[in-house]
Amino acid sequence: MSDQYIAAVDQGTTSTRCMIFNHEGRVVAVDQKEHRQIFPRAGWVEHDAVEIWNNTREVTAGALARADLTHDDIAAVGITNQRETALVWDRTTGEPVYNAVVWQDTRTDAICQELGSRGGGADRYKAKVGLPLATYFSGPKVRWILDNVDGARERAERGDLVFGNMDTWLIWNMTGGVDGGLHITDPTNASRTMLMDLDTLSWDDEIAGEMGIPVSMLPEIRSSSQVYGNVRPRGVLAGVPLAGDLGDQQAATFGQACLAVGEAKNTYGTGNFMLLNTGTEKVPSKNGLLTTVCYKIGDQPTVYALEGSIAVSGSLVQWVRDNLGLIGSAPEIEDLAKTVEDNGGAYFVPAFSGLFAPYWRSDARGAIVGLTRYVNKGHLARAVLEATAFQSREVLDAMNADSGVDLTELKVDGGMVANETLMQFQADILGVPVIRPVVAETTALGAAYAAGLAVGYWSSEDDIRTNWAEDKRWEPQLDAADRERLYARWRKAVTKTFDWVE
Numbered sequence: 235m236s237d238q239y240i241a242a243v244d245q246g247t248t249s250t251r252c253m254i255f256n257h258e259g260r261v262v263a264v265d266q267k268e269h270r271q272i273f274p275r276a277g278w279v280e281h282d283a284v285e286i287w288n289n290t291r292e293v294t295a296g297a298l299a300r301a302d303l304t305h306d307d308i309a310a311v312g313i314t315n316q317r318e319t320a321l322v323w324d325r326t327t328g329e330p331v332y333n334a335v336v337w338q339d340t341r342t343d344a345i346c347q348e349l350g351s352r353g354g355g356a357d358r359y360k361a362k363v364g365l366p367l368a369t370y371f372s373g374p375k376v377r378w379i380l381d382n383v384d385g386a387r388e389r390a391e392r393g394d395l396v397f398g399n400m401d402t403w404l405i406w407n408m409t410g411g412v413d414g415g416l417h418i419t420d421p422t423n424a425s426r427t428m429l430m431d432l433d434t435l436s437w438d439d440e441i442a443g444e445m446g447i448p449v450s451m452l453p454e455i456r457s458s459s460q461v462y463g464n465v466r467p468r469g470v471l472a473g474v475p476l477a478g479d480l481g482d483q484q485a486a487t488f489g490q491a492c493l494a495v496g497e498a499k500n501t502y503g504t505g506n507f508m509l510l511n512t513g514t515e516k517v518p519s520k521n522g523l524l525t526t527v528c529y530k531i532g533d534q535p536t537v538y539a540l541e542g543s544i545a546v547s548g549s550l551v552q553w554v555r556d557n558l559g560l561i562g563s564a565p566e567i568e569d570l571a572k573t574v575e576d577n578g579g580a581y582f583v584p585a586f587s588g589l590f591a592p593y594w595r596s597d598a599r600g601a602i603v604g605l606t607r608y609v610n611k612g613h614l615a616r617a618v619l620e621a622t623a624f625q626s627r628e629v630l631d632a633m634n635a636d637s638g639v640d641l642t643e644l645k646v647d648g649g650m651v652a653n654e655t656l657m658q659f660q661a662d663i664l665g666v667p668v669i670r671p672v673v674a675e676t677t678a679l680g681a682a683y684a685a686g687l688a689v690g691y692w693s694s695e696d697d698i699r700t701n702w703a704e705d706k707r708w709e710p711q712l713d714a715a716d717r718e719r720l721y722a723r724w725r726k727a728v729t730k731t732f733d734w735v736e
């Protein structure tokens with residue numbers, strides 16, 4: 235088997251990629267394609283699920299071609315995905331009834347408020363599902379689709395419609411679609427719907443009932459690592475075992491080898507997501523974090539995590555590129571930021587989807603504060619990068635408070651970790667070393683590990699630990715007084731975004 239490879243499909247918020255890994259966990263080939271971001275009105279974000287499925291097929295074929303491999307060379311394929319993004323489709327025609335409603339979308343605010351007003355407020359379901367009532371999660375999005383698409387509720391009640399996050403949509407298509415595709419998910423994805431009981435890993439009838447979602451629409455919850463079935467005969471991966479499924483942030487945690495209690499990673503993608511492995515213990519948060527499933531490998535006990543979710547980090551750089559035209563490509567943000575020494579007093583709080591952890595305020599909207607005539611575009615670029623680091627500091631503080639243990643270092647991954655200025659500032663503002671692994675694309679790697687473990691390509695989690703290797707480490711250089719002074723300004727800037735949406 236060692237001359238074979240593992241494929242992973244990473245269906246992210248802005249693009250879909252396929253990566254092929256070897257036994258050492260190194261990247262052999264990658265292909266990637268962006269999809270359209272659809273913004274029908276302020277606060278709404280949608281994706282065309284058919285476009286995403288077509289891109290998935292294209293990049294899978296592309297990655298195989300680049301590595302000069304065929305399906306015979308692939309021992310298994312794993313899926314990882316943007317979580318919470320909700321899709322409803324017809325199980326007999328395979329057609330979505332509406333675009334996928336993306337995790338960043340805030341249209342369900344009224345639904346969340348109404349559910350909370352029945353008692354318990356934002357914490358109504360928290361003890362069971364680990365999440366506050368917020369626009370981020372899938373359940374209320376499904377409710378919105380059933381309430382707003384003509385005939386959808388009746389079709390759902392008749393059993394014609396099914397729900398899935400992007401993992402479920404891809405797996406269903408990859409395993410045959412209308413010709414018997416598997417309608418399944420894993421506990422990491424299910425734990426982001428607000429519909430799964432964290433203890434039993436099964437759908438909660440009562441919550442689904444309150445949200446008006448027929449349980450018959452929901453996928454079967456399998457483990458994150460097991461052979462679910464084989465890829466359909468027509469696909470480029472025809473016959474390959476489909477054997478791993480993890481939400482992208484949990485996949486990155488797995489790929490970063492955060493396999494012991496107290497190990498944490500921070501992924502810098504469209505948003506930022508810090509996850510702390512809390513082992514088989516489900517730790518409730520008192521500081522604005524989420525309790526979520528980290529992974530479940532085969533029939534081994536469930537491993538949980540605390541998560542700090544930040545809605546906007548890399549997508550702020552894209553916004554500066556696409557909506558302001560201040561830079562021509564995302565990496566140019568660093569060049570622009572390096573033209574100045576500091577932020578010139580400007581703070582950019584990107585509350586585009588309200589604020590997620592640790593605030594959970596859907597009434598917040600973005601703000602740039604501290605402007606004077608002195609501030610130039612270099613300072614703004616610097617403030618854009620700093621926003622990611624400051625938000626991560628807020629999450630790290632919450633994590634330390636919830637777990638009762640101070641993290642002494644932080645593993646980082648994702649696209650933005652190539653940005654040295656950001657990584658140095660991150661270490662400065664956290665006050666702990668920041669460590670980047672050799673393979674920074676740990677999301678796809680984690681999904682590959684889940685699939686490879688299920689088919690015996692890797693024999694145990696020890697292989698993951700052995701394969702993990704440090705590439706670079708940034709030590710904090712800022713003195714503590716300066717660190718706290720800057721951070722206090724940030725905290726003040728955040729308060730300026732509150733109460734913006736009535």
Ligand code: G3P
Pocket residue numbers: 245246247248315316317318337481482483503504505
């Ligand atoms: O919860 C949303 C998250 O899964 C999205 O990740 O990497 O697509 O920004 P990413």
